[in-house]
Amino acid sequence: MKYHYSSMMDFIQPLPIAQLLNREEDPGQISFANGFPDPATFPVEELRAAFDRAFSRYGANALQYAPPEGLPSLREKICGQLKESGIRCELENVLLTQGGSQALDLIASMFLDRGDTILCENPTYTGAMGPFDMRDVNYIGIDVDQEGMDIDQAERALAEHPEVKFIYVIPDFQNPTGATLSLSRRRRLLELAEIYDMLIVEDSPYRELCFGEENLPSLKSMDRNGRVILLGTYSKILCPGLRLGWVVASKEIVSRMTALRIASDMQCSSINMYALDEYFEEADFAAHIRGLRRLYSEKKQCITDAMRRCFLENVRYTDPQGGIFLWLTLPPQVDAARLLRELVLPREHVAYLPGEGFYCRTPQKNTCRLNFSGCTVDQLETGIERLGRVFRQVL
Ligand SMILES: Cc1ncc(COP(=O)(O)O)c(C=O)c1O
Known part of the structure; x- marks a missing residue:
């Protein structure tokens, strides 16, 4: 046929x-x-033990439907992990997703109509271009050097294209170049987002994998107006097979994104969430x-x-x-x-x-x-x- x-x-x-x-x-x-x-x-053995504990403790419930935004105790732990890097958030700011990939798809569905324009690094993560392309967007691609996105170029582009729907950026050890957005550029990017009243999608799967002592502050930690949507994932820092990641954003965005994800896949895997929660209880994740x-x-x-x-x-x-x-x-x-x-x-x-x-x-x-x-x-x-x-x- x-x-x-x-x-x-x-x-x-x-x-x-x-x-x-x-x-x-x-x-x-x-x-x-x-x-x-x-x-x-x-951590195969630790995860095996965590799955065992999840089954012992929650029995059939670990295989039942779970809240669409994710288990509260796991979201609580994510808030705790984020607090250590200067991000203040509450339970209602956190949505568990099936990795960063689902978060990107939800963001594309939430904010992009056919023909919309987004600004991003050039080159950028191909996996993000998938959901963006599906909405037939126009890209304004900004060059990347060793300090990340060229902010002068971004500023000129935004002055010319105030219709940009959001800025998509991978500030920490970018995929694909490995570049890190410098502190002064982070500040300027947020200022630009303020001036043009724009959202920033900060995609940061590699942030924890820094080789030096300290990371630069995330854009989200400098965000005062709910302007930054931060995406994180356990794919690169634990294992990709659990398919667990998260979005941290304003309560309004998280609540609307939760409604959207119900229409799509309902929730992340219950047992995987229970097991990850158990893993964090016992393991020395740091x-x-x-x-x-x-x-x-x-x-x-x-x-x-x-x-x-x-x-x-x-x-x-x-x-x-x-x-x-x-x-x-x-x-x-x-x-x-x-x-x-x-x-x-x-x-x-x-x-x-x-x-x-x-x-x-x-x-x-x-x-x-x-x-x-x-x-x-x-x-x-x-x-x-x-x-x-x-x-x-x-x-
Ligand atoms: C920049 C970036 N965002 C998101 C993802 C998605 O990761 P996952 O869906 O496995 O959590 C990746 C994976 O390579 C990535 O490099």
Whole structure:
């Protein structure tokens, strides 16, 4: 039969290249392409015990429907975790979501009509562009340097386009570049949002993964007028399989978003919420995060050391101060997707994600994103040696 899809489906792209890189067919492949956390860090035994306790304590109730905004005790704990980073919020400001992905989709449904305009970093997270694209939005893409979004450019763009619906920004160790929005730019971004009376969507899955001692204040912590919607997720700091994340926003937004999510998926998994709540009761989560920071900082050091040894000056790369990604810029004539397809994958069995898919305008084909959390130290070194071999031959 011929299927008659909605016009929204026109905006759904075929599977991104990362998922087409089939490691089963190429078992020796070293992949920098995905955004996977290191599975060795997943607290399997502690979570198993937490699930057990959840079943013992709540019995069948752990499998019953739960409040659509999420378990109150878990939301309470999230408020406590946020308080430590200077964010004041109450239970009614918190909505549990199925990861950051659902939060982005809910935000797109709540605020975007066909043809609306949003302002974001260029490049930005492709997973956010999915739900935004489905609403057929116009993007104003702002360049990113080592201090994050170029605020002068953003200011000029907003003066020209006061119709912007919201600003979407990933201030901490951005996906894909690894850049961090500097403190002065954070302040200016909030000022601009005040001047133009705009919402900011602050998407921050990597915030806890900082390599230094202290993080910069989140935009939400500086927000006085309910202007910032902050998205968090346990995907990168605990495990993605629980599919649990959260939105912190004004009570009005959270209440309307809850009504919207009821119409979509009703709630997050009850047992997963009970188990996460139990995990937080017993586990030393702060120590777990410290361990992740140490591990990923070592991995970042390892991959950048290998790059210094193996790459020539014509390959530039970012030096992120946290998170799980860095960004390569190859000489301008190079097409990173073609290089991957024709040489890097078949000859060296290494995968990266070509950067062009991360741009909402004027894609730079000579860029690529590398993830360093999902590889072992040996794989990081070998993968970069192999990549360096190709680069030295053809660039
Ligand atoms: C910037 C950003 N936002 C949101 C997400 C969504 O994460 P999840 O749905 O797994 O919580 C990701 C995942 O890579 C991301 O990088």
